[in-house]
Amino acid sequence: MHLYSTTYRTNIHKAAFARTRGAFAALTATLTLAALTLTAGCKPSAESDDAGLLGALGLAGLSSPVPYTLTFVPRAGSATTVCSQNGSPALYTIAGSAAATLQDLRMYVHNVRLVKTDGSEVPLSLTNDGTWQYQNVALLDFEDATGNCNGTSETNTTLRGTAPRGTYASVRFTIGVPESLNHSDVSAADTPAPLNVSGMNWSWAVGRKFLRFEILNGANTAVFHLGAQSCTGTPPNVTCARSGRPEIEVPLTSSRTVTMDLQNLFGHANWDISAGSASCHANPGSPAQCPDIFPRLGLDWADASADAASQTVFGAL
């Protein structure tokens, strides 16, 4: 009885061990599959491709878009540029030029894309907020109407939206407003923010100023207003031969911060305003200092087309 009992128990133990080993093997396979999936999910190229597998494993949430914020910082040298600074650090470092202060700095951006390490893109979908972002167009506003700035007290230095979970090598965006939204009436009651900001209205060219950057030195100003030119049609149905929309790409770091080097933007002898004002309104009929500043944003002055590789103003922090 004792022997039978021992053998019986041994058989029971063997059977239990076999079941446990089978269950363990199944569990191991499941965990291995999950681990492989999660490992693949960490690779930039796999985020959006694994939705089905993640869903089968009950991990569909990992493939859903997540909040994503990108910060912009205008700088002179290594210091952040603000309206209240009084010439130091200099907004530009042209030999012999006197100190200058910020008067205005605002810019529209759209078509924001995050770039994976394999070069493919996913959109950073901007959240409509009724103030700064509308249909994936955003107004960045770095001036707060203090010091020598003469715009509005409100500021906006970030892009806020959602993007697929993933690791991204760089960010691409287009400066300006898309043609389809650019030529509506800025002052119309039904024109949504931020397309209704009067300070960005380009009345004589029928559209928006894509970038408005102004600095002051005593009574002299350096004024750069960028926008589309050589336009035909009747608003809002207007097309422009000179796009004037820079294509920018900068590396992405963990800070998710894009810098603007304002010293570089105006860093040309023809923009020395110590003896008189200088300007560029992107007007091919009256170029003034435009040929000096367009290439710094990656724009070809000859036709106002974009070449992201050549811009030298934007970078990463």
Ligand SMILES: [Ca+2]
């Ligand atoms: Ca403002």
